[in-house]
Amino acid sequence: MTAVMNADLHCHSVVSDGTLTPEELAERAAGNGVELWALTDHDEIGGQHRAAAAARANGMKYLTGTEISVTFAGETVHIVGLGFDAGDTRMLEGLTATRGGREARAREMAAQLAQVGIPGAYEGALKYVGNPELISRTHFARFLVEVGACKDTPEVFRKYLTEGKPGYVPHRWASLKDAVQWITLGGGIAVIAHPARYKFTANEEYALFSEFKAHGGRGVEVVTGSHTAAEATRYAGTAKEFGLAASRGSDFHSPDESHTDLGKLPPLPEGLTPVWELLADRIR
Structure with a gap:
């Protein structure tokens, strides 16, 4: 090698x-x-x-x-x-x-997104992963792009999923x-x-x-x-x-x-x- x-x-x-x-x-x-x-x-x-x-x-x-x-x-x-x-x-x-804390964290993220007018984010993110134990911010980002909330995943992270923004929940x-x-x-x-x-x-x-x-x-x-x-x-x-x-x-x-x-x-x-x-x- x-x-x-x-x-x-x-x-x-x-x-x-x-x-x-x-x-x-x-x-x-x-x-x-x-x-x-x-x-x-x-x-x-x-x-x-x-x-x-x-x-x-x-x-x-x-x-x-x-x-x-x-x-x-x-x-x-x-x-x-x-x-x-x-x-x-x-x-x-x-x-x-x-991995055990991911599902509870994801549900809290979805609740925050619903408060700013983006409902159904938990179920939407789950479509991209299939296993609640492995759900992550990336899966939420793909859902937000799918529904037109953002044009791409970097924009999702800037607007929603980083510290101080709606949808950010630390783990x-x-x-x-x-x-x-x-x-x-x-x-x-x-x-x-x-x-x-x-x-x-x-x-x-x-x-x-x-x-x-x-x-x-x-x-x-x-x-x-x-x-x-x-x-x-x-x-x-x-x-x-x-x-x-x-x-x-x-x-x-x-x-x-x-x-x-x-x-x-x-x-x-x-x-x-x-x-x-x-x-x-x-x-x-």
């Missing part, structure tokens, strides 16, 4: 908030030249066996994956887990618990320590996802990376769909500062919504340890 290989270790299927099946994602990734792939659905590993089989069928190597939501300094932070045992009971139980997720330990005890590596997206002060970000590493976290996404070239350079420096491996993933959700397609990212900056080098024995 070389440092310059086309690895895409962050994307989402219909098992969480993507629009393609694991099989469709695998075919798309392989068609775009991906050599090593991971499906990282939000707080869910139910698609892992399908994804691994589809990766093999399309000639790709595969790492198990998930993206766990955690609360840190009042913000929701995402921790990607790679290469863990998908049958590990601690991981399964932890993810079940962290307390797992702790950073819990998420990192579920991943590492299952034999995997924890990675901080798309760090440039979090609205942290410099001190808060330093605390995040320090605590993450203290709990056993070993990687950070340097190249990802939402990072600019300057941000990739910045977090390459952070990876070196904290002695973390570097990961690469598009965060692809949908052909119609995602800015970056599977397998279409620039390579990792030089001088970093790719996370897949630490996971060579977990690649299937």
